[in-house]
Amino acid sequence: MSLIKEIALKASQAAKVLAGVSTDTKNQVLQAMANALEAQQQQIIEANRQDLSQADELGLNAAMVDRLTLTPARIADMAQGLRTLASLEDPVGKTRLQAERPNGLKVEKMRIPLGVVCMIYEARPNVTADAGALCFKSGNAVILRGGKEALASSLAISAILQHVLEQFNLPAALISVVPNPDRALMQELMEQQGLIDVIIPRGGEGLIRYVTENSKVPVIQHFKGVCHLYIDRDADINQALSLLVNGKTQRTGVCNALEGCLVHQDIAADFLPLAAEALKEKSVFINGCEQAAQHIQVGKVLKEEEFGQEYLDLEIAIRQVDNLDAALAHIDRFGSHHTEVICTTNEETAARFQRLVDASVVMWNASSRFSDGAELGLGAEIGIATTKLHAYGPMGLEALTAEKFVVTGNGQIKG
Known part of the structure; x- marks a missing residue:
């Protein structure tokens, strides 16, 4: 049996064990995992240093290095995410009434786990803890295939989580990390129909397109994050400046950072000079349309087809628009559904x-940086779906379940 087949089979068997575990036990496990991550943070940081030492050799850009880097504060955030998940309602087994039929049948829908979730991701070691905990609480086993950029960090984190599982007499295979980043093994993962129920790729657009085009298992997609801020003619200028600077510069290498700013023509003369000054103080390179360039100095005047870029850096595209309809049309063409x-x-x-x-x-009058599972009350997220099957947006516990019909009768038969 191949390594991948063995991992997938053990995960499938572990998911069946998890189906019988109570919510109270799951919450105790999550609390213990959080404590263990904090208690062994030095072990995680040492493994992370090993990954970071290869960053130049692997050609990682600044955004990817930022995503790869773990600090005590980021490990504390991971642990807090697990504690928050423990405090949230367990969706598994929850029912809702669909109908009471004239013949007396009671029709309900019950939330059930998806089964085995496979995560394929790049330089994001925090995904190991987030995805492991989210899948565990929602009743799923998870197989984690991280890139070689973060392999040492991911293995260190997963080892800690697996040790906690075993302390509670649960199978370590509930949270598995593929120990070899060979792309051939990733391809084999994507062929495990019947053992893996869904694949969630998380990383650059190239990775996600590769998985989407080659997987034989259903894929939840999120190609990129081209997020816009539209400054309406009735905007509060100070508030608009704050949203712009925070959305663009608070952290640039993430999918919910701003990549575009649209400004209503009636407010452009007042807003744009202030915006340019605020952005330049943060060393942001400004691209702009011809109309915006009449109010501010831009580094590059963009042609129509040059909008819609995901910079993931201190760079932004600014466009002056005639009205709300023009802003909506721009977003419809260049947005990424994020x-x-x-x-x-x-x-x-x-x-x-x-x-x-x-x-x-x-969002209305709130930073794009709040587009995050934890910030929206989900505890954490396993990814952000930008297609609508079967989830849309940050995916928390409920998005990792499906619904089945449960029907209760008292002996009815079809005439």
Whole structure:
């Protein structure tokens, strides 16, 4: 039996064991995992240093190095995410009434685990803890295939989590890390129909497209994060500046950072010079359309087809638009269905924006950086789905379950 087949088979068997574990026990395990991560943080950081020492050799850019780096604060955040998950309601087994039929049948739907989830990701070692905990709480086994960039960190984190599982007499295979980053093994993972139920790729657009095009197992997709902030003519300028600077510069190498800013023509002359000054203080390179360039100095005047870039760096595209409809049209063409933000004091305009924009998260007067599972009350996220089957947006516990029909009768037969 191949390594991948063995991992997948053990995960499938472990998922069946987890089906009989109570919510109280799952929560105790999560609390113990959080404590263990903090208690053994030095072990994790040492493994992470090993990964970071190869960053230059592997050609990682600044954004990927940032995602790869673990610090005591980031490990504490991981642990807190597990504790938050322990405090959240367990979706498994929850029922909702669908109908009571004229013949007396009671029709309900019950939430059930997906089964075995496979995560394929790049330089994101925190995914190991987040995905492991989310899948565990929602009743799923998880197979984690990280890139070679973060392998030592991922193995260190998973070893800690597996040790806790074994302390509670649960199979370590509930959280498995593929120990070899060979791409041939990744391809074999994507062929495990019947053992793996869903694959969630998390990383650059190239990785996600590769998985989508080659997997024989259903894939939840998120290609990139091209997020916009639209400054409406009724925007509070100070608030707009704050949302712009925070969304672009608070952390650049993440999918919920701003990559574009759209400014209504009626406010452009007042807003754009202030925006350019604030962004340049943060060393942001500004690209802009011809109209924006009449108000501010831009590093590059963009052609129409040059909008929609995911910079993941201190760089942004600014465009002046005629009205809300023009902003909506731009987002429809260049957005990535991730996160879109409007800044306005006009409730009617905000409501129209939130209703019409096709994005998994649409915000009004709030930073795009809040488009995150933990920030939205999910405890953590296993990924962000930018297609609508079967989830849309940050995926927490409920998104890692499906529903089955449960029907209760008292002897009814079909005539």
